[in-house]
Amino acid sequence: MFETFPLPSCFLPTTAILIRSSVCQNKPYGCCFRSCTMSAVSSLVPARFLTLTAHLVIVITIFWSRENNVKACLPLDFTQEQYDDEDMKLVVGLAVTLGLFAVELAGFFSGVSMFNCSQGLLSLAVHCSASVSLSFFVIEKWECWTYWVIFAICSVLPAFVEMFLFIAVFGLKKKPL
Template sequence: MSSLSGTGLIPTRYLVLMAQLTLSITLLMDREGNVKACLPYDHTSEQYIGKDTELIVGLSLSIAFIAIELLTFGTGFTMFSNFATVFSIMAHSAGTVALAYFATDIWDCNLFWWIFSLSVCFPLLTDISVIIVTLCAYDVKYK
C-alpha cells in the first residue's frame, strides 16, 4: 500500500464527493422542472405525483449512498486504497457533470437512474468490497 498523501488524491476525492452530494441535495430541493420533463404534455396529477416520488426516492438514495461513502472514506477504510480513490474520483466527477447537465438541460428522469447507478452505486460497491477485503486480510494476517 503506497502513500497517497503527496499526490493530492485524498483531497480531490473529498471535494468530488462533496460536489456530487451538494448537487444531489440541490436537485432534491428544486426538482419540479425535471419532474415535468418526464411527463407528457397532458399529464394527470397522479402521473406527476408518481414521477415526483420516483425522483425523490432516487435523489434520497443518492444522498444516503454518498453519505455512506463519505463515512467509509472518513474512517480510513478506503482512504488509502489507490484503486478505490481513483475510481471514486472518476465516477463522482462524471456523475457531478452529468447531474449538472441533468439539472440545467432538464433531462428525462429515466436518465437519472443511469447516472445514479454508474456514479453512486458502483463507487459504493467498490468501497464495500475494499472494506471486506481489508477486514478479511486483517483477520488472516493477525490470527
Template structure:
C-alpha cells in the same frame, strides 16, 4: 507513492464527493420543477406521483451511497487506497457534470437512473465491499 497520493488524490476525492453530494441536494430541492418538466403536457396527478416518488427514491439512494463512501473515506478505510480514489474521482466528477447538465437543460427523468447506475452505485458498492473485506475478513 504515499506522498503523491496524499498530495493529490485525497483532496480531489473529497472535493468530488462533496460536489456530487451538493448537486444531489440541489436536485432534491428542485425535484418538483424537474418532474414537471419531464412529464407530458397533459399529465395527471397519478403520473406526477409516480415520477416524484421515483425521483425521491433515486436521489435518496445516491445520497446514501455517498454517505457510506464518505464514512469509509473519513474513517481511513479507503483514504490511502489509490485505486479506490481514482475510481471514486472519475465516477463522482462524471456524475457531477452530468447531473449539472441534466438540471440546467431539463433532461428526461429516466436518464437519472443511468447516471445513478454508472456513477453512484459502483463506487458505493466498492466501498461497502472494501470495508467488509477490511473489517470482517481482515484482508487488504
C-alpha cells in the same frame, strides 16, 4: 546522518533530505526515499473529497429543483397522479443516493479507503462525472431516466467497491491499502 540527494524529475523539489537507516542499507547509496507515486496519492485525497462534496451538493440541489425535471418526464397533458408517481420515483432515487453517500463517506473518513489508489481514482472519476452530468440534468431539464443511468454508474459502483473494501478490511482483516 542526513544527506542531500537530487531526486527524479517527478518530484517538485529538486532535492530532499534522505535518512540513513539499517533497513535501507541494501539500497543504492544506503538511502531511502519515497517513490514518485506518493505525491500523487496524497493529492488524490483532497481531490476525492472535493468531488464527493460537489456530487453531494448537486444531489441536494436536485431535491430542491426537481419539479422541472419531473415535468420533463411527463407528457404535455399529465395528471396529478402521474406527476406524483414520477416525483416519488425521483425522490426515492435521490434518497438512495444519499444513503450510498453515507456508505462512501464512512469508508473515506474511517480510513478504509482514504489512501487506496484504486478506490480514490474510481471515486474521483465517477463523482466528477456525476457532478458535471447532474449539473446538466438540472440546467437542461433532462428526463428522469437519465438520472437512473447516472445513479447506476456514478453512485452504485463506487459504493459497491467501498462495501467490498469494508468487508476486506473488517471481515477479512486485510490492511486498508
